[in-house]
Amino acid sequence: MEFSKETRKKFEQVLQRYPRKEAALLPTLYLAQEEFGYLSAEVVQYVAELMEIPAPRVYGVATFYTMFNKEPVGRYHIQVCSNVSCALRGVEQLVEYLKEKLKINVGETTPDKKFTLSTVECLGFCDNSPAMQINDDYYSDLTRDKIDEILEKLK
């Protein structure tokens, strides 16, 4: 297990941005997630060695943030906000709807590895809640119809 040449380069650049190596841990974990899909124990070990930080500390950071996946995820990672504003605007029913539609529970991946469904903390779209994020894109003012439409477009 090793970063590709390209990621390695990005990593070197990331290091430049911080006064201490340890400070670059979060962006490095992101790079690792991009490269390897998710942060398996092996990946955490690799990053720990690369950054010269004890592995338990790296694993602590990796597990603290929900943005890091500790399990493999599908091609599309649907992250639905479950915080207050979205909750007040009925996101719970939408999560139920997604569960029925995809036939999986929260935290699971469809058998064809296409979708993973998670709930996350506030996405910063409270003014247009309910909101969700799929990979790097955000969707707000969600309704059932809108969800149908969005998922339809994802191949």
Added chain:
Amino acid sequence: MPKLVIDGREISVPEGTTILRAAERLGIEIPHLCYHPKLPPVGLCRLCLVEVEKNPKLQASCSTPVAEGMVIHTESERVLKARRGVLEFLMLNHPPDCTICDKAGECKPQEYVFQCGIAESRFIETKRVNPPQDFGDKLVFRVDRCILCQRCVQFCREIAGMEELGVFNRGGRSVIGTFRGKPVENKYSGNMIDICPTGAITSRDFRFKSRVWNLTMVPSICPRCSNGCNIFIEFKDNKILRIRPRDNEQVNQCWICDEGRFGHHFVNSLDRLTTPLIKNGGKLSPTSWEEALGRAAEGLGRVIANYGAESLGGIGSAWCTNEDDYVFQKFLREVVRTGNIDLGKIREEKDESYPGNDFLIQPEKAPNRRGAEEMGISPGEDCRDREGMFKEAAGGKIKAFLIIGSNPAKETGAREALAKVEFLVVQDLFLTDTAKQADVVLPAASYAEKEGSFTNFRGRVQWLNRALRPRGEARPDWKIICELANRMGGDFSYPGAQEILKEIAEKIPAYREVSLEKLRADGILISTK
């Protein structure tokens, strides 16, 4: 120095002192869980909240430095309410299993909940249950009892220098753990049993052996290496059940290594010698002290009479106390009149590749090499050292040995040499290979079964108190030597080890400052030559 008032009492403390420390000086203990005097304050548990006048919010006393003119209340209604609240939170997921918890009786939350008088929990939800985790063969980790104070994590990082534990996940789901189930391997891990304020980390060796309040504690010195860590021997029914560190800032602070903590089982071993043995027709068999000592005195006396005093050699011990070794060499020099005296071989071990902070353990795996040498366990002028003695024994010049607390038969050449001598007396805890070759074997008391002093590698002399009755009929080495000396024309009438210590202070210049009182306190550094 800022001046402040705590619970109506004025105090001045150096700049930078925390409120908690300042209160301590007034004898006020502010309840705390995550704070530990030897670890950096993390301010995690919030139990140490106090009221600082003019400050709208309660402050964590463990991490708030004092300031000029502060007026602090540690027992106000607000503080007590907050304390009860914090405890109630900390106990939310804690199982009510004090009945079977090894920490009961010395558990911090247990004590504080008792003090605060919280009888009921308002938590009606299901308690969190986490999968069990294995911390290896020294520690037992019960994740559900953990209150996430992170002392253990801090200990590994700051003291042991091997960051083997971490905090994983977030918020209510946080758990302490090892990465990928790797067992905890630092050589000081047992200290986490002491500093974990709950029963989350307990000792695999000690657990379920006794309720802690049934143990008797006696202050002593660890015999496993030459660092001389201060310990408590904790025992019940004349059996050591656990060893714990005893504070001594000069030596071990509040820590000990795992070898010292768990390596006490030899004392209670069923293989210990319990009676004197004498060889009859090539076989060792039990006998009385009277007969054994008589046989030893007669055998050694015969060799001296036939071949002269220089035909006798003595091997002293770095495992024995100064008092043992002092009497031993005095016997050889003044009664036998030989200077063929040397120290048994000491195992040396240095782990160069150890990745952690090896801050206590010394390579010398015996407690008293330095003391033994200073007591005179070294060859006199024109006399033989250990190797010389074995060479001469092999060559037939040395005819008898008196060996205490060491096992030279393991060394090349020594076994054959020992087989050749006419008479061999051995004092030991066990029937070692050397003892098996002896004509008389005398059972010796272990460090836990006698009084005396050890001198650590730095020259600090410290006192061991007797915790246990000697196993079987075993006796302290110095006592055995005295009996032997008296049977061979000497007059050794020490009532106890303390009187020998007095003589050491008189006779050995470097030890002139030693006294029982000083040794019992923090020990004393001997004057270096």
